[in-house]
Amino acid sequence: MKSPAIPETMEQCFRIPSGEAGRDVLRDFRQAFALSEDGGSRLETQYHDTFDGRLFARSRALRLTRGELCLERLDPSGEVARAAFAGSPEFADKLPPGPLRDALRPLTGNRALLPLLSIHSDARTWRLTNREQKTVLRMVLHDEEAAAGGHAERLGHRVVVRQVRGYKKAFREVCEWWTRQGVKPEGNTRFHEALEALQLDPVRTASLSRTPLTVSMSAADAVRAMLHAQYRVARANEEGIRNDTDAEFLHDFRVAVRRARSFLGQFRDVFKPAPAAELKKSLSRLGRSTNDLRDLDVYLEHRQEYRSLLGEPLARDLAPLFEHAARARAAAQREVTDAMRSAAYREALERWRTCVEDEGGLPPGRRGPEPLAQVTGARVARKCRTVLEQGYAIPENADPDALHSLRIECKQLRYLTEILVELSPEVRGVVPRLKKLQDALGKIQDLTVHEARTRDFARAMSERGAGEAWPAVDVLVSRMRAERDRECARVRGLFVKFSRNLRETEPPYALLLPWLRPL
Numbered sequence: 001m002k003s004p005a006i007p008e009t010m011e012q013c014f015r016i017p018s019g020e021a022g023r024d025v026l027r028d029f030r031q032a033f034a035l036s037e038d039g040g041s042r043l044e045t046q047y048h049d050t051f052d053g054r055l056f057a058r059s060r061a062l063r064l065t066r067g068e069l070c071l072e073r074l075d076p077s078g079e080v081a082r083a084a085f086a087g088s089p090e091f092a093d094k095l096p097p098g099p100l101r102d103a104l105r106p107l108t109g110n111r112a113l114l115p116l117l118s119i120h121s122d123a124r125t126w127r128l129t130n131r132e133q134k135t136v137l138r139m140v141l142h143d144e145e146a147a148a149g150g151h152a153e154r155l156g157h158r159v160v161v162r163q164v165r166g167y168k169k170a171f172r173e174v175c176e177w178w179t180r181q182g183v184k185p186e187g188n189t190r191f192h193e194a195l196e197a198l199q200l201d202p203v204r205t206a207s208l209s210r211t212p213l214t215v216s217m218s219a220a221d222a223v224r225a226m227l228h229a230q231y232r233v234a235r236a237n238e239e240g241i242r243n244d245t246d247a248e249f250l251h252d253f254r255v256a257v258r259r260a261r262s263f264l265g266q267f268r269d270v271f272k273p274a275p276a277a278e279l280k281k282s283l284s285r286l287g288r289s290t291n292d293l294r295d296l297d298v299y300l301e302h303r304q305e306y307r308s309l310l311g312e313p314l315a316r317d318l319a320p321l322f323e324h325a326a327r328a329r330a331a332a333q334r335e336v337t338d339a340m341r342s343a344a345y346r347e348a349l350e351r352w353r354t355c356v357e358d359e360g361g362l363p364p365g366r367r368g369p370e371p372l373a374q375v376t377g378a379r380v381a382r383k384c385r386t387v388l389e390q391g392y393a394i395p396e397n398a399d400p401d402a403l404h405s406l407r408i409e410c411k412q413l414r415y416l417t418e419i420l421v422e423l424s425p426e427v428r429g430v431v432p433r434l435k436k437l438q439d440a441l442g443k444i445q446d447l448t449v450h451e452a453r454t455r456d457f458a459r460a461m462s463e464r465g466a467g468e469a470w471p472a473v474d475v476l477v478s479r480m481r482a483e484r485d486r487e488c489a490r491v492r493g494l495f496v497k498f499s500r501n502l503r504e505t506e507p508p509y510a511l512l513l514p515w516l517r518p519l
Contacts, residue, residue, distance in 0.1 A: 011161065011163065012160075013158055013159070013185060014184070014185055014186065015156070015157075015184060016156065016158055016159060016183065017183070018156050018157075022156075022157055025183060029178075032177060033128055033174065034128070034129075035127065035128055035139070036126065036127050036128075036129060037124065038126065039124075039125060040125070042120070042123075043065065043120070043123050044118055045063050045064070045065045045121070046063065046064045046088075046117075047061055047063050047064075047118070047194075048062045048063075048064065048089055048116055049061070049114065049202050050108050050111035050113065050114065050248075051111065051114055051248075051249065052203060053201070054107055054108050054109070054111060055071075055202075056074075056202035056203060057203055059075050060072065060080070060107060061074055062089070062104070063191075064085065064088070067084060067086055068085065069084075069085035069100060070082040070100075080103050081099040081102075081103045083096060083099075083100040088115070090112060090113060091108075091246070092113070093110070109248075110246065110247065111246055111248045112248075116148065117146055117194055117195070118147050118148070119145070119146050119194055120145045120146075120147065121144045122142070122143045122144075123140050123142050123143075124141045125138065125140050126139045126140075126141075128170060135164055136164055136170040137161065137164055137167060137170045138161075138164065139159060139160065140162070142158050142160065143157050144157075144158070146193075146197050151198060153194075153197035153198055154197075155193055155194060155197060158190070159178070159183075161178070211226050211228075212422075213372060213422040214423075216371060217371070217372045218370065219267060219270045219368055219371070219374075220271065220362075220364035220368030220369065221372075222372040223263055223267045223271070226259075227263055227355070227356045227362075228357065230257070230259050230260040230263075231256070231260070233252060233253075233255075233256035234253050234256040234349075234352075237249045237250070237256070241253060241336065241337075242340060244333055244337075247297040250290060254287060254290055257286050257287045258411075259415055260283055260352070261280055261284060262412050262415045264276050265280065266415070267367075269367040269368075270368045270375065271362045271365045273365065275355065275361065275362055276365070279351060279352065282347075283352070285344070286345070289336065289345075290336055292332045293333055293336050295453070296329035297329065298446055298450075299325055299449075299450050300322065300325055300326060300329060302450065303318075303325075306318070306450075306480070309479040310475055314471070314475055315472070318472050318473075320461060321457055321472070321473065324457050324460065324461055325453070328457070372423070373423050376416065376419055376423065380413070380416045380417060380420055383416055384502070386409050386413075387410055387413050388499060391406065394406070394491060394492050394495060397488075397489075398488050400448045403441055407445060410438045413434065414435065417431055417434060418431065433494075433497055433498040433501040434498055436497075437497075437498050440490055440491055443487050444487045444488055447481075451481060451484075454473055454477055458470055
């Protein structure tokens with residue numbers, strides 16, 4: 001019987017059977033090949049990812065081994081980039097310039113890189129020599145254990161066979177020997193096996209927690225399930241907010257709160273009015289308590305962009321302004337942390353939990369028993385009509401005030417549309433167009449808020465006798481306003497593309513055709 005083909009590679013891994021069978025095959029291997037042992041070592045490999053598993057979602061893993069950081073593909077396995085690195089990675093932007101940082105930044109954004117799991121290996125190394133006593137092959141036997149959060153699981157043994165350049169024949173002979181013994185080759189990483197052994201899901205949370213929905217579900221059951229999913233997202237992000245790990249924990253928390261509020265508002269007839277209104281009011285207080293911190297997070301995230309709006313030396317003159325903003329942000333972080341320790345915060349979270357977990361917490365209302373698809377379709381139609389009417393009324397030179405209401409309506413429509421996508425995947429193409437329109441409206445809002453923030457910060461600094469940033473502030477504010485005007489000018493075109501996309505979409509958006517007309 002012909003042996004399976006061995007792929008052309010410099011390294012091949014084989015999983016060793018557990019127990020007596022594994023010991024037998026290792027003994028037979030050592031008898032078949034004259035190996036010299038080079039000794040043993042203890043090796044630890046740490047894997048990192050963002051809290052919401054952005055690398056894993058893109059079939060990537062980031063591993064740190066012996067002062068070397070490597071980004072690898074998971075399927076198919078392979079190396080993307082590597083770099084020497086001391087310590088533990090925190091953010092992609094803080095890595096040394098080079099291919100690794102360039103590859104990581106688009107994948108992780110501004111999310112922190114957090115420890116996910118580690119693999120500990122006791123390694124024994126052998127080498128195979130020829131008649132001239134030249135090393136023609138190396139082999140490492142790993143006895144491995146995976147660990148995360150104080151929990152550990154054994155992964156067993158594996159052999160890594162490594163080709164020495166120029167001695168391909170020895171490498172193929174050893175690999176073929178292992179396959180003849182029925183020991184199957186495996187990928188170069190045991191990352192997936194470690195995840196399975198530890199029962200870890202790298203995508204532990206996200207701002208949009210997917211809830212399985214069906215067209216036959218009652219509206220009350222479905223909306224309660226969606227509210228419960230957002231509750232879990234909010235709770236999952238609390239520790240990251242308290243520890244100030246990265247700004248995205250607060251962002252995901254706020255999105256979860258905002259989605260829950262939107263569901264209660266858009267599906268107001270699904271539950272009894274009084275308990276739904278109380279929950280919505282409680283969620284509003286949760287959102288307001290974090291407004292200042294989130295505004296400052298976004299302001300500081302844009303600092304490099306705002307510096308780039310100015311040439312040197314004016315850009316350098318903004319340093320005191322951003323230092324002042326960072327101090328204000330630190331104070332806002334302390335306020336949020338204190339608020340999260342308060343009785344009011346605990347009561348709000350308990351009300352949310354009770355409403356979605358306890359029977360009778362949110363009793364069904366007039367439309368609660370109706371099918372979800374029926375209720376959602378009607379709500380999407382009404383909300384989309386509002387967006388279309390406001391969009392058609394956009395003037396040629398719209399100002400931010402004229403677009404503020406459209407921004408809010410688009411946000412609510414997107415939340416509803418994402419629900420509809422779960423029920424009718426054919427409308428999925430509507431979401432990207434809507435997101436582009438929503439992103440432009442959001443940028444206009446950010447620039448409006450940041451212009452006011454910049455003036456407030458400069459005024460506060462001037463009152464303390466630190467007014468050297470004022471000339472740079474005047475230029476920055478004028479260029480913020482110019483950038484905002486450019487975004488305002490783009491909105492009408494983006495709206496036209498969105499409305500055209502609706503006309504080209506299959507049902508249930510056909511219900512909206514009476515409100516779609518050429519511009």
